[in-house]
Amino acid sequence: MLPRPHLLSPLVAKSKKTPRDQAAVPGSSALDMHDSSTLVSRGTAGSSSSRVDEMESGRPIRPPAATGRSSSRTWSYVVTFVLLATVMYAFMPPSIHQVPAEELDTKEQRTANENRPVMEMTTHNPSSSQRGAKFDSTVTRDKGIIICMHNDAVPMGLSLVRELRCLGNKELIQIYHCFPEEMSVENRALLLGADNRLEIVDVCTDLVGRNVLTQEMADNFRNWWIKPLAMYHTDITEVMLLDVDDVFTHDPAVLRTTEGYKNTGTTFFYDRVLFSREFFNQDVNGTSYLKRMLNEFDYAKYGLEPGSHPSTRLKRSYAYRGMTSHEQDSSLVAIDKSRSGQAMPILLWLTTEERFRMQRLGREPFSYGDKESFWLAFELAKQEYFFSPWGVGDISSSTNGDLEKHSDTLCGSIVQYMPVEGQPSDFLYVNGKAMLNPFPVAMDKLGTSTHNVLFNTNPTHITPRQRRKPNGRTRSGWKGGYAMECLVGFGAEPLPEKFAPLLLRRRMFYFGIRMGVLSALDQCFPFEGMI
Numbered sequence: 001m002l003p004r005p006h007l008l009s010p011l012v013a014k015s016k017k018t019p020r021d022q023a024a025v026p027g028s029s030a031l032d033m034h035d036s037s038t039l040v041s042r043g044t045a046g047s048s049s050s051r052v053d054e055m056e057s058g059r060p061i062r063p064p065a066a067t068g069r070s071s072s073r074t075w076s077y078v079v080t081f082v083l084l085a086t087v088m089y090a091f092m093p094p095s096i097h098q099v100p101a102e103e104l105d106t107k108e109q110r111t112a113n114e115n116r117p118v119m120e121m122t123t124h125n126p127s128s129s130q131r132g133a134k135f136d137s138t139v140t141r142d143k144g145i146i147i148c149m150h151n152d153a154v155p156m157g158l159s160l161v162r163e164l165r166c167l168g169n170k171e172l173i174q175i176y177h178c179f180p181e182e183m184s185v186e187n188r189a190l191l192l193g194a195d196n197r198l199e200i201v202d203v204c205t206d207l208v209g210r211n212v213l214t215q216e217m218a219d220n221f222r223n224w225w226i227k228p229l230a231m232y233h234t235d236i237t238e239v240m241l242l243d244v245d246d247v248f249t250h251d252p253a254v255l256r257t258t259e260g261y262k263n264t265g266t267t268f269f270y271d272r273v274l275f276s277r278e279f280f281n282q283d284v285n286g287t288s289y290l291k292r293m294l295n296e297f298d299y300a301k302y303g304l305e306p307g308s309h310p311s312t313r314l315k316r317s318y319a320y321r322g323m324t325s326h327e328q329d330s331s332l333v334a335i336d337k338s339r340s341g342q343a344m345p346i347l348l349w350l351t352t353e354e355r356f357r358m359q360r361l362g363r364e365p366f367s368y369g370d371k372e373s374f375w376l377a378f379e380l381a382k383q384e385y386f387f388s389p390w391g392v393g394d395i396s397s398s399t400n401g402d403l404e405k406h407s408d409t410l411c412g413s414i415v416q417y418m419p420v421e422g423q424p425s426d427f428l429y430v431n432g433k434a435m436l437n438p439f440p441v442a443m444d445k446l447g448t449s450t451h452n453v454l455f456n457t458n459p460t461h462i463t464p465r466q467r468r469k470p471n472g473r474t475r476s477g478w479k480g481g482y483a484m485e486c487l488v489g490f491g492a493e494p495l496p497e498k499f500a501p502l503l504l505r506r507r508m509f510y511f512g513i514r515m516g517v518l519s520a521l522d523q524c525f526p527f528e529g530m531i
Contacts (some may be wrong), residue, residue: 129174129201132192139197143253144172144236147244148226150182154190156436157244158521159509161195166505166524167251172197176230178204178222190513194521203233217352224369227330228351231374232344234337238265241333245433247506249499250418252429255334258420260386265336268375268387269416271329273318273470274484280366280376281325282358288322289366293354297380302342304382313387314379323470329392329414330371331431340383347377388419391468394487395430395495396461400452403461403492406478410463411452411486417465425465427496435459435503436510450483459503461492501527 145164149157161173175191177183180202188200203226204218221229231241240252261267277283280290294308314320319327337344350373355365367373378385393415396402402410413432417425434440438455446454472489482488505525512520 129199129206130188130192131199132196134196135192135199136196139170139172141172141236143238143256144174144234145169145240145242145252146174146176146230146234146236147242148176148230149244150177150222151184151187153244154183154187155510155513156433158191158194158513159436159506160242160244160246161191161198162509162521163248163506164251165195167248169251169253170197171253172199172236174198174230174234174236175200176203176226176233178202178218178226178229180205182222190518194518201230201233203229207233213352221351224371225351225355227333227370228347228373228377231333231335232348232351237338238336239334241330241335243331243431245436246331246429246431247435247503248429249427249496249502250429252332252334255332255419258418260388260419261334261336264384264386265339266378266385267332267334267419268385269329269332269419270387270390270392270468271326271371272392272414272485272487273324273468274326275323275470276325278325278364279368280319280327280372281322282364289358290319293366293376294380299380299382302346302381304342309382311379311382311384313385318468318470326368326371328371328375328387329416329431330369330374331414332416332429333374335374340378341381343377343381343383346380347373350377350380386419388416389421389467390417390419390465392416392487393463393465393490394485395432395435395456395459395463396492397434397452397456398458398460399434399454399456400450400483402452405480406474406476406482406488408476408491409474409478409482409486409488410461410490410492411483412456412459413485415462427462427499432456436507452483452485459499460495462495463487463490464493466490497529501530505530 147157147160157175164173173195175183175198177200183200183202191198191200204213204221207213207229208215208218227241231239238256240255242252246252255261255267258267275281280288280293282289284292294310297308299306310320317327318324335343350366351370355367355373358365366376375385375387394410395412395415396410397412400411402412413430413434415430416428418428420426432440434453434456439446440455441449441453471487474489504527508520508525512518
């Protein structure tokens, strides 16, 4: 766990470097099976101060080996799945639609845990970013994707890169991290060798070197908060910020064709409606933190009309009406920076100044992690922005037995639909590492975690598309309790048939990287039913 953030202004001169707390440096190799520090955005119904500390760190020290009982059932289905996937791969003939492997330079130095040569790297910017020696210089910077990673998240992140390419995306992908320790030489070589339209960007080194952040302030971005910092920093114009544990059914670039994005240059998605007096919904001298922030913000500093003028969208929202402490799910954020007005400098202010103001008073920040910073930046900038017309959904948790216990209430990972109206329901992606990692929680917590957050072997159903709303009541007769991820009474319908083969393909990529069998990345596995 990281210590409390340093409370320094980001705009003061660069300070002398000091040794950072070892907890800030991921302690396990990229091929360690546990990646609990994957960057994700999940709401919570409540949080103690220790919970907020854990949320702030985002990248905990690698946990010690579990000392309590671990579930034999967990191990049995993990072993079964790995064996099945390996056998399927071994006997699969070359694909008719096989995607050729990227050509690699043949240096003799070899990476740990695999026998492929290390990719020769050329430096784009010595202080902050790297490209592979065979980087495709024809790729444009008008549209692109940014993904935040650190060493432990590389296997899942690289599996996402390959999935995006198999879905047809050819855009520039930037991998963001904070300081060199977060991205080993071996992992840089692995990423750059796997894709020739990929850059690795050390945002903290760059901003400290340019005196935008102090060393102490930059250390506070070795967690979820690197995501808005990456959005601020990137030179890509039309940006999609993705989480490493997003599992897509379409190339997410399709979002740029939607009416909401065309009209505003943004697409945001909702989180679950979870009420608590926390974060932007906490009480500050008789009013909500959100309304107080809107009233006290220095609009003139950014050349904006003085005074608070909440948008129509905000005034109708659950957030403004005090009915939730979670508004946005930031597992996918799409922004055209050329149409963002003053939102980007305000985003930097939110994440480097306002983020710490309440903490100095011993209270919680405005957001559980980074997720509320994006829409808040646009609202404060008095810039139009677009939220999906649909609320968040869930996928069924096979480990939790959702359909058997409460057939109208699903409790698995977050689901988002295409943000369009007047068209058939179209499931865009699911966000949750429980779909991919057999050990999505710390090993020493396997015995105490709720079943719905454990490895989801075979999801079968999804929450039907619907408007955003709070939890209701089940009609299933279930008398037991619910995990906070459950969408109670929202209903369930079968997953699209293509999702299972798409998920299997993503798992092939992920396990290939985990096991050092990188030839798994060489084809797109056209399993029957994908299209």
